[in-house]
Amino acid sequence: MKRITIAIDGYSSCGKSTLAKQLAKELGYTYIDSGAMYRAATLYMLENDISPENIPAVVDALRHIKIEFRINPVNGQQETYLNEGNVEREIRSMQISNLVSPMSAIAEVRAAMVAQQQELGKAKGVVMDGRDIGTVVFPDAELKLFMTAKPRIRAQRRFEELMAKGDGSSFEEVYQNVLSRDLIDTTRKVGPLVKATNAIEIDNSHITREEQYNLALNYALQTIHQLSAKAD
Numbered sequence: 449m450k451r452i453t454i455a456i457d458g459y460s461s462c463g464k465s466t467l468a469k470q471l472a473k474e475l476g477y478t479y480i481d482s483g484a485m486y487r488a489a490t491l492y493m494l495e496n497d498i499s500p501e502n503i504p505a506v507v508d509a510l511r512h513i514k515i516e517f518r519i520n521p522v523n524g525q526q527e528t529y530l531n532e533g534n535v536e537r538e539i540r541s542m543q544i545s546n547l548v549s550p551m552s553a554i555a556e557v558r559a560a561m562v563a564q565q566q567e568l569g570k571a572k573g574v575v576m577d578g579r580d581i582g583t584v585v586f587p588d589a590e591l592k593l594f595m596t597a598k599p600r601i602r603a604q605r606r607f608e609e610l611m612a613k614g615d616g617s618s619f620e621e622v623y624q625n626v627l628s629r630d631l632i633d634t635t636r637k638v639g640p641l642v643k644a645t646n647a648i649e650i651d652n653s654h655i656t657r658e659e660q661y662n663l664a665l666n667y668a669l670q671t672i673h674q675l676s677a678k679a680d
Contacts, residue, residue, distance in 0.1 A: 450676040451573035455582035458595030460629045461602035464577035472575040482578035484528040487539035488515045490551040500550045510560045542617045549632040580639035591671045592647035
């Protein structure tokens with residue numbers, strides 16, 4: 449069967465990463481978490497007291513950032529490594545959530561991350577989620593999905609995730625963060641969040657994760673079968 453590239457874009461807290469992981473596992477594809485890459489870069493800047501306003505310092509720092517994904521042998525989960533250190537827990541904090549959009553809006557940061565992402569996806573058979581995957585990173589992806597949901601529903605999901613991790617953020621803080629990220633993501637000059645013209649939109653405001661997964665998997669299998677038939 450033909451191996452394809454699946455690009456999943458959409459708003460924050462829409463379950464993009466969960467869906468991408470599920471599809472990658474089912475299809476035997478590689479999952480690339482682009483959001484984790486931006487979060488890891490943001491964590492590096494934070495730890496080294498580099499402000500997003502200090503562009504020369506940001507550009508210099510990018511040369512010292514190495515991001516990898518490794519499978520945890522204990523639970524089988526993919527985790528993010530920054531310069532050989534496991535930062536999976538740190539990059540999911542509210543602090544990083546509040547800083548990642550401004551850092552991700554910097555043209556030089558996006559260029560560095562996009563270059564790494566495109567290199568990772570050269571061999572096909574990949575699923576990647578983010579904000580500009582179907583428009584910038586993989587504009588020729590065979591399947592593009594665009595995830596959306598109402599802001600308050602997304603904020604509630606994120607709030608519950610943070611509570612489960614022991615994060616003390618209030619719902620209002622999380623809700624304002626969702627609105628702020630939406631604004632930054634959709635209005636930045638470089639790689640803004642927009643729905644690709646040939647993307648399939650999935651609004652998961654009122655469907656379960658299982659329903660969303662089954663819907664996306666059907667789209668993926670249909671695309672693979674159609675392209676495989678053409679190749680024959």
